[in-house]
Amino acid sequence: MSQRVLDLLIQRFPQAVLETHAQHGDETAVVEAASWAKVAEFLKASPDISMEMLTDLTAVDYLEREPRFEIVAHFYSLSKGHRLRLKTRVGNAQGEGVEVATLVPLWAAANWMERECYDLFGVRFVGHPDLRRILMYPEFEGHPLRKDYIATRTQPLIEYRDAPNIDKVAPFGFDEGMSFGRQTHQFLTDEE
């Protein structure tokens, strides 16, 4: 559908576009991290492309790859009716150097999406006006959607109650459970 957009992009940035592909009518371009903002600006400003809308911005953690993180942005042109998916790859295996330029000056919508991306994946958006956590609390350590975040690790804000059986989970035995209510049979009596 928007193969023309890809052609224009390759024509304008022959070096920066690393690869492209199209699947089921959805075109994707992978670009160098250094030219992320420049390519995005071109997508918005070029009269033949004019991507007015940033629909989504997120990241993917490919733990075994290097660069490890893939930043994914989806664009939509309201006037032309075409879409494009733009990707870039950043970060080493240790999860360091995960940095890319912000898109907030171009699309205001990028503000909260980049904050979410930072919160959950630890991607630093250079130049973002207010890069704070948006979903997790400030006391939270680490970035929970990274593949190396321990799945069972929780970070409660307040201490859990210290009561017997507090961690017990079903199934329960016949002789335990709610002791009150309209019981129809009696398992234990005082005599036992």
Add this chain to the structure above:
Amino acid sequence: MGELKTTETRIVQPSEQGFATTRFQDLLHWAQKYSLFMYPFVTACCGMEFMAVTSPRYDVSRFGAEAPRFSPRQADLLWVVGTISQRQAPILRRIWEQMAEPKWVMAFGTCASSGGFYDNYATVPGIDKIIPCDVYIPGCPPRPEAVLDGLLLLQDKIARGDREPAIVKPRTDPATSKDHGLVQLRKPGRGLLT
């Protein structure tokens, strides 16, 4: 619900007006169980079912629990309806602390009871981890009938004067156990809240 033994009906004559006897605590519990002022702490999809329960079709007001109070200081029944995230846990605890005694807590739905399928970094695995809870209502979301059943269980519990939080405990019925007198509010040496 005893068996009806006699079929005779007798008209009570005005001349034999009598009196009924009861114990003060029984009377108090009876009054308490039909005048629950609820504070709905609604956070997620279970709220839809909560609305159904309070709407005329299922009509929770039949059980004397219809008046919501949106200040915890005026409420004595805390409905925790929906998923509680770690971020919300301090808020929930604070709301509960602001309620005056005697107070009761209902865990509405699987999420409030145990965290449900949210077994992850963000969700509290059951509100009993942070506040004592009296009745757990299972279901995702629970049907209104299940909620009403839970409310009746709570009323039963209030009537028995059982103030123990319902974490998994041996199934001894306070009504049949010598340890839990019907009229006893709390056992000596046992705190109200633990």
